[in-house]
Amino acid sequence: MEEWQLTLRWQPEAHQQAQFQQLYALTLAGNRQFNLTRITEPAEFWEKHLWDSLRGVQRFLHEDWESGGRRQKAGGRRQGAEGAGEAGAAEEEDKTHLSPFTSFKVIDIGTGAGFPGLPVAIAQPNWTVTLLDATRKKITFIDQVIAHMGLTNATTLVERVEQVGRQRLRRQAYDLALIRAVAAAPVCAEYALPLLKVGGCAVLYRGQWSEAETTSLEAAVAVLGGKIDAIEAFTTPLTQGDRHCIYLKKIAPTPNEFPRAIGIPAQKPLG
Numbered sequence: 563m564e565e566w567q568l569t570l571r572w573q574p575e576a577h578q579q580a581q582f583q584q585l586y587a588l589t590l591a592g593n594r595q596f597n598l599t600r601i602t603e604p605a606e607f608w609e610k611h612l613w614d615s616l617r618g619v620q621r622f623l624h625e626d627w628e629s630g631g632r633r634q635k636a637g638g639r640r641q642g643a644e645g646a647g648e649a650g651a652a653e654e655e656d657k658t659h660l661s662p663f664t665s666f667k668v669i670d671i672g673t674g675a676g677f678p679g680l681p682v683a684i685a686q687p688n689w690t691v692t693l694l695d696a697t698r699k700k701i702t703f704i705d706q707v708i709a710h711m712g713l714t715n716a717t718t719l720v721e722r723v724e725q726v727g728r729q730r731l732r733r734q735a736y737d738l739a740l741i742r743a744v745a746a747a748p749v750c751a752e753y754a755l756p757l758l759k760v761g762g763c764a765v766l767y768r769g770q771w772s773e774a775e776t777t778s779l780e781a782a783v784a785v786l787g788g789k790i791d792a793i794e795a796f797t798t799p800l801t802q803g804d805r806h807c808i809y810l811k812k813i814a815p816t817p818n819e820f821p822r823a824i825g826i827p828a829q830k831p832l833g
């Protein structure tokens with residue numbers, strides 16, 4: 563899959579390529595039993611599930627840190643050269659504990675068939691990835707994939723994220739929270755920020771994005787102890803689809819009232 567070279571600075575090793583192929587085969591097989599995803603053609607699977615999952619965490623991957631992160635610190639150059647419309651404090655000196663040399667604790671909220679969490683677990687064996695979804699059949703499928711592939715750095719959880727965010731052992735426990743195609747952005751922020759350590763980062767995977775959305779997200783995030791750290795705009799490499807990744811940084815503990823009770827964040831979004 564030489565397609566990896568298209569606009570993704572991280573490149574998989576041969577054994578990881580094989581793992582991605584295996585993930586594709588298992589997803590196709592699982593789809594017959596569990597009806598997991600509409601994305602089944604090889605090129606579409608590669609672009610929308612593999613490439614897209616990894617593009618969101620590119621800034622945390624080792625090689626990108628080497629080529630982009632350090633230079634950004636030294637020269638004030640913004641990351642995501644192909645992205646228009648970056649915002650926030652991307653040029654600031656990064657003062658968080660986040661570094662690609664750390665073993666991140668990652669949670670993928672509303673992982674569905676395992677995206678973006680499974681590709682991330684394959685790409686970064688030093689990270690531990692918790693795949694969370696409220697739907698048992700999706701987690702049953704992911705458990706089978708994890709067992710079949712022997713992914714020792716991935717675990718699953720069947721729960722509503724509003725409950726998980728109130729659990730002593732899970733609240734404020736993660737370095738990185740990933741959330742793709744789950745809810746409106748302020749709702750995703752309320753799901754993700756309580757789970758992060760101060761200094762941690764949430765990645766909101768979005769399609770199109772507007773200034774108005776930035777404004778309402780900013781208001782929600784401020785209440786939750788976070789700030790918008792950066793917004794990266796890019797297009798997918800095969801079909802040129804619009805994508806945005808919104809990076810939220812947690813800068814203070816989230817007040818105890820958040821996340822609100824099950825269903826309330828989605829019914830009455832902040833912001």
Ligand code: SAM
Binds near residue numbers: 674724743
């Ligand atoms: N993230 C995957 C992707 O991008 O392919 C799946 C997206 S799917 C459209 C949304 C998933 O979020 C569903 O599997 C659903 O069960 C889960 N979900 C929605 N709200 C949730 C909540 N409050 N807690 C846990 N999971 C939730």
